[in-house]
Amino acid sequence: MSLNVETPVPAVLPDAEPLRLIDDTGHAVPARRRRGVELPDLETLKLLYRRMVVARRWDTQVSALTRQGRLATYPSALGQEACEMGTVVAMRESDWLFPTYRDSIAVMTRGVAPGQVLAGFRGDWHSGYDPNEHRTSIQSTPLATQALHAVGLATAAKLKGDSIATVTFLGDGASSEGDTHEAFNFAGVWQAPTVFVVQNNQFAISVPLSKQTRARTLADRAVGYGIPGFYVDGNDVAAVYAVVSAALERARNGEGPTIVECLTYRIEAHTNSDDPSRYRGTEDVAVWKGRDPIERLERYLVSEDALGDADREAIAAEAEELAAATRDAMNTEAVVDPLELFEHVYNEPRAALLEQRAFLEAELASHGEA
Structure with a gap:
């Protein structure tokens, strides 16, 4: 069976200024x-606010647990909540998410239990959850490989006639990878129902965007693939939600992929082992803290009499309950069988692998209960 690929309508460059629906001060942008x-x-905005508040409390709790040595490493998404929640709230349960290592709050919001999300960061399993159950792929550590997987699953779904879309997160650093080009190009040619959400937090690990590309924006690249591209204020959850929702609807209706660049900022270090003071100044961090996505939406909701003290208390209680559950999960020692190392490696285990397994099994037996 082959796909019916029509000649694409030429895309146009996105506007030079990121789209905003609610500005930094919490006021609605004029309709014009x-x-x-x-x-x-x-x-919908109240739901997005709740999701962001809960996600941030969870993220800060996990960062604290990492500093205590409960996890080997953790890449925080503090400051990027609007990108993550605006995207996953726009998704249907039937859609598939392909996250990166930094998208734990998105994975958690898709329904994965805290202990399962963090199993890989603690070193228990590469992935602590069943991707099929949550329609959420395992978090990808190699940059951009998940973009190819998202396009592959989306193309398979299209061939089968399934009306679903896939979403993949990418960072600005991942946008420099060859896998990203291949994913964009394949999706454009085959009109795969995939939405690429590029969280441009401006530094990759330590390299500023100016040393990665001469393009005006990352979304400008979309025109070269014949794909619609949007440049969005990644700290405005209303804008992220609206643009991603429309892109997902296009994808499900057979109108192909979309690239959405969300301009944002990583407030915390790349991971707990990173020293961001070596490549960026505290002044920039202070400026971006003043553009906080949660405070922005809160000011708007309060101005619309849509958020009161009772609402905030209920949301805070929900966030604390999740934080407590996460602490409990990380206080419980995982039961790990070393022989599981050899499971799910090959469909038909090779002789060398069986030999290694037997060697380890004998070594473990020789030590008994110790």
């Missing part, structure tokens, strides 16, 4: 400047 994108209703 929204470029035809509608502001989500208040109930």
Whole structure:
């Protein structure tokens, strides 16, 4: 069976300024400047606010546990909550998410239990959850490999006639990888129902965007693949949600892929082993803290009489309950069988692997209970 690939309509460059629906001060952007994108209703915005608050409390709790030595490493998404929650809340349960190592709050919001999300970071398993159960792929550590997987699954779904979309997160660093080019190009040619959400937090690990590309924006690249590209304020969850929702609808309707660049900032270090002071100044961090996505939406909701003290208390209680559950999960020692190292490696185990397994099994037996 082959796909029916039509000649694509030429894409156009996105605007030079990122799309905003709610500005830094918490005020709605006038309709004439929204470029035809509608502001989500208040109930949706309240849901997005709740998701961001809970996600941030969880993220800060995990960072604290990492500093205590409960996890080997953890890449925080502090400051990027609007990109992550605006995307996953826009998704249907039937859609598939292909996350990176930094997208733990998105994975958790997709319904994966805290202990399962963190199993890999603690070193228990490479992945602590069943991807099929949550329609969420394992978190990818190699840069951009998950983009190819997202396009592959989306193309298979299209061939089977399944009306789903896939979403993959990419960082600005991952956008420099060859796998990203291949994923964009394949998706454009085959009109795969994939939404690429590029979280441009401006530094990759330690390399500023100016040393990665001469392009005006990362979203500008979309035109070269015949794909629609959008440049969005990644700290405006309303704009992220609205643009990603429209892109997902296009994908499910057979109208192909979309690239959405979300301009944001990584407030914390790359991981707990990183020293960000070596490559960026504290002044920039302070500026971006002033553009906090949660505070921005909170000011808007309060101005609309849509968020009161009771709402905030209920959300804070939910966040603390999740933080406590996470502490409990990390206080429980994982039961790990060393022989599991040899499972799920090959469909038909090779002789060398069986030999290694037998050697380890004998070594473990010789030590008995010790």
